[in-house]
Amino acid sequence: MRVTRDEVFRLHAQICKALADPNRLLLIVQLRHRARTVGELSDAIGASQPLTSRHLGVLREKGIVKAERDGSFVRYSLADRRVLTAIDLLLDVLAGQLERQGARGSAVRRLRPAFRSA
Amino acid sequence: MRVTRDEVFRLHAQICKALADPNRLLLIVQLRHRARTVGELSDAIGASQPLTSRHLGVLREKGIVKAERDGSFVRYSLADRRVLTAIDLLLDVLAGQLERQGARGSAVRRLRPAFRSA
DNA sequence: TACTGATATACGGATATACGCATATCTAAA
DNA sequence: TTTAGATATGCGTATATCCGTATATCAGTA
Numbered sequence: 001m002r003v004t005r006d007e008v009f010r011l012h013a014q015i016c017k018a019l020a021d022p023n024r025l026l027l028i029v030q031l032r033h034r035a036r037t038v039g040e041l042s043d044a045i046g047a048s049q050p051l052t053s054r055h056l057g058v059l060r061e062k063g064i065v066k067a068e069r070d071g072s073f074v075r076y077s078l079a080d081r082r083v084l085t086a087i088d089l090l091l092d093v094l095a096g097q098l099e100r101q102g103a104r105g106s107a108v109r110r111l112r113p114a115f116r117s118a
Numbered sequence: 119m120r121v122t123r124d125e126v127f128r129l130h131a132q133i134c135k136a137l138a139d140p141n142r143l144l145l146i147v148q149l150r151h152r153a154r155t156v157g158e159l160s161d162a163i164g165a166s167q168p169l170t171s172r173h174l175g176v177l178r179e180k181g182i183v184k185a186e187r188d189g190s191f192v193r194y195s196l197a198d199r200r201v202l203t204a205i206d207l208l209l210d211v212l213a214g215q216l217e218r219q220g221a222r223g224s225a226v227r228r229l230r231p232a233f234r235s236a
Numbered sequence: 237t238a239c240t241g242a243t244a245t246a247c248g249g250a251t252a253t254a255c256g257c258a259t260a261t262c263t264a265a266a
Numbered sequence: 267t268t269t270a271g272a273t274a275t276g277c278g279t280a281t282a283t284c285c286g287t288a289t290a291t292c293a294g295t296a
Contacts, residue, residue: 001222002221002223003221003222003225007225009140009143011216012140012205012209013142015208015212016137016143017134017135017253019138020134021134022127022128025127025130025131025134037272038274039273047255050256050257050273050275051255051256053274054254054255054274055254064211071263071264072262072263072270073263073273074272080211082210083208085207086204087130087134087204089203089207090133090201090204094126096198097181101119102119104119104121105122139284141284155242157241157243166285167243168244168245168287169286171243172244172284174244190240190294192243238295239295240293243290243292244289244292245291246287246289248286249285249286251285254282255281256278258275258277259275259277260273260276261272262272262273262274263273264270264271265268265271266267266268266270
């Protein structure tokens with residue numbers, strides 16, 4: 001299959017777009033250490049089951065997570081950990097911006113890389 | 119200023135959203151090696167001047183690029199090179215996906231990291 | 237001040253996205 | 267085959283995004 005330059009940029013943007021939603025970022029972060037079922041994820045991010053399923057579908061379609069059936073459950077996991085590295089980098093960028101603005105709060109302190117990788 | 123956990127994820131997603139457009143990715147890539155004026159960028163990505171300016175505005179608002187006046191020109195440059203690292207990582211992810219699908223074309227070959235960093 | 241080139245913004249239409257709610261599909265077990 | 271739990275999908279609505287076109291703002295110069 002032939003892929004043009006424009007098509008590459010379009011697909012690249014599609015991947016970024018898949019990350020460009022708070023709920024989906026939450027989902028990805030939940031998968032940092034282990035695979036999880038839809039129900040677990042739904043609980044973890046505090047969203048309804050249908051909404052969770054749909055966001056997972058978006059991530060799956062873009063090849064960011066993969067799904068594996070386990071009985072009546074579906075277990076989701078990260079398909080490529082480099083995505084995690086990328087969003088961590090962007091989080092670092094955000095942390096820098098917030099710090100420069102003098103932002104406070106525990107959520108901000110937890111952003112610091114040293115904190116997060118622990 | 120107090121920042122909650124939800125707010126952090128919202129801002130994190132905002133940064134991702136700023137990257138989630140082919141034209142804006144094109145712009146960022148154009149700034150990899152040097153600063154450029156709006157006119158230069160507009161030519162480089164083949165978009166109209168107003169559209170280019172607006173996309174640059176989005177990137178500037180999210181702290182991804184910074185603008186510097188130079189006479190009647192405005193010179194844009196990257197505000198944080200980690201963003202470049204992040205999108206390169208995501209491009210690698212895409213390259214892997216395309217390769218697995220047996221994609222061809224020079225645009226795809228140029229995706230390979232070894233190629234790109236040269 | 238008037239004029240020109242560079243950049244930014246306003247407006248409107250077309251398309252895409254996120255969400256809630258209802259419902260369909262799938263799997264295991266009775 | 268029926269039932270129940272887990273997951274996915276359909277539909278309608280509100281909102282956001284992208285773009286073209288026109289116009290406004292700004293800096294430099296005559």
